[in-house]
Every structure is written in structure tokens, then in C-alpha cells.
Amino acid sequence: MNETDDTNTAQPGPRIEIRYCTQCRWLLRATWVAQELLTTFGTRVGEIALVPGTGGVFVVTVGDDVVWDRAEQHGFPEIPALKAAVRDRVAPGMPLGHTDRAAARAAE
Amino acid sequence: MNETDDTNTAQPGPRIEIRYCTQCRWLLRATWVAQELLTTFGTRVGEIALVPGTGGVFVVTVGDDVVWDRAEQHGFPEIPALKAAVRDRVAPGMPLGHTDRAAARAAE
Numbered sequence: 547m548n549e550t551d552d553t554n555t556a557q558p559g560p561r562i563e564i565r566y567c568t569q570c571r572w573l574l575r576a577t578w579v580a581q582e583l584l585t586t587f588g589t590r591v592g593e594i595a596l597v598p599g600t601g602g603v604f605v606v607t608v609g610d611d612v613v614w615d616r617a618e619q620h621g622f623p624e625i626p627a628l629k630a631a632v633r634d635r636v637a638p639g640m641p642l643g644h645t646d647r648a649a650a651r652a653a654e
Numbered sequence: 655m656n657e658t659d660d661t662n663t664a665q666p667g668p669r670i671e672i673r674y675c676t677q678c679r680w681l682l683r684a685t686w687v688a689q690e691l692l693t694t695f696g697t698r699v700g701e702i703a704l705v706p707g708t709g710g711v712f713v714v715t716v717g718d719d720v721v722w723d724r725a726e727q728h729g730f731p732e733i734p735a736l737k738a739a740v741r742d743r744v745a746p747g748m749p750l751g752h753t754d755r756a757a758a759r760a761a762e
């Protein structure tokens with residue numbers, strides 16, 4: 547999938563927030579996740595906010611929904627599953643190609 | 655400068671917004687600028703929002719202040735000058751080491 551746009555979206559898409567721990571040096575991981583999501587969803591997303599925090603935090607929120615919380619799920623999100631969770635909120639039904647197949651395998 | 659924190663900041667720092675053009679493929683440049691600023695200022699910044707747009711936009715805002723607008727200043731911001739502009743709003747007086755010297759030379 548390359549950077550796709552939906553330039554005639556009247557409404558700006560939802561805000562995605564990636565809260566990450568600076569003490570754990572997770573800035574690069576957080577910006578990598580942001581790049582993956584912005585490459586796939588383009589202007590369907592209103593914005594992705596990188597929020598520096600401390601204490602081992604790594605939380606991804608779409609609108610009001612927490613779609614990943616390291617404290618709950620331990621470790622880091624797999625990109626295919628994360629993209630599927632974002633797609634279901636940002637552009638329901640949007641095909642993600644191999645990402646859908648990878649997410650389906652992971653869910654088996 | 656490595657990733658510095660001011661973990662005992664009571665108040666969250668200001669919001670920085672980087673609005674970039676998806677049609678021009680400026681996502682990677684926008685996330686690079688975000689990484690540079692987050693590496694330097696850490697938790698002194700409240701958040702950096704990557705905002706996908708169209709039409710050649712590349713605008714960097716700190717709080718309510720536009721510190722770079724491609725439509726006005728043409729081209730892209732130099733990192734030392736941008737860091738100095740952010741420092742003056744986020745952490746006035748914070749030394750930026752070689753960045754300060756580079757920004758001073760650029761301003762000559």
C-alpha cells in the first residue's frame with residue numbers, strides 16, 4: 547500500500563495518539579508506527595500525535611479507543627493487527643491487502 | 655544532545671504541529687523533523703502532531719505560533735534554526751550546544 551489519500555474527505559479523520567516512554571528510548575519505535583499508519587491511511591487520519599512520556603508507557607489510542615496498551619498487553623503491537631484496528635475505526639471496509647492476510651493469520 | 659527529559663515538569667509542554675503534504679510525499683521529512691525536536695526537547699514538549707494535508711503544505715506551529723510556513727518562507731526549515739525557535743518557546747535559555755552556534759552562523 548503506498549501513501550493513499552482521500553483528499554475529498556469533508557470531515558478530518560480521527561486523532562491517533564502514540565504515547566511512548568522517553569526513558570526507554572522508544573521515540574524511534576513510536577515514529578516508525580506513526581509512519582506506517584500515515585503511509586497506509588494518509589489524510590483519512592486527522593493527525594497522529596507523538597506524546598513523550600515516562601515510566602515504560604507505550605499506548606496507541608484512536609479517537610477515544612485505546613487499541614494498544616503495553617501495560618495491559620505487554621510488548622509492542624504487531625503492525626498488521628494495529629493497522630486492522632485503525633482501519634476498523636478510520637476507514638471500515640478499506641482493504642489492506644497483505645496486511646489483512648497477516649492479521650488474519652496472527653488471529654488464528 | 656541526546657533525548658533529554660524534564661520529567662518533573664508539572665505542566666505538559668506546548669503542542670507542536672507539523673502539517674505536511676501527502677501528495678508531495680513529505681511524510682518522511684515531517685517525521686524526521688519531529689524526531690529531531692523530540693530527541694532534543696523530550697518531555698518539555700507536550701506532543702508533536704503529524705497532520706497530513708495536501709497542496710504543498712509544510713507548516714510547523716509551536717502552540718499558536720507559526721514558526722515555519724513553506725508558503726511564506728519557501729523551502730524547508732533548517733533544523734538548527736527550527737530548534738532555536740522551538741527552544742525560545744518551550745525552554746527559553748536551554749543551551750543547544752552546536753545547534754546554537756549553527757543557528758547563529760546561519761543568521762549572520
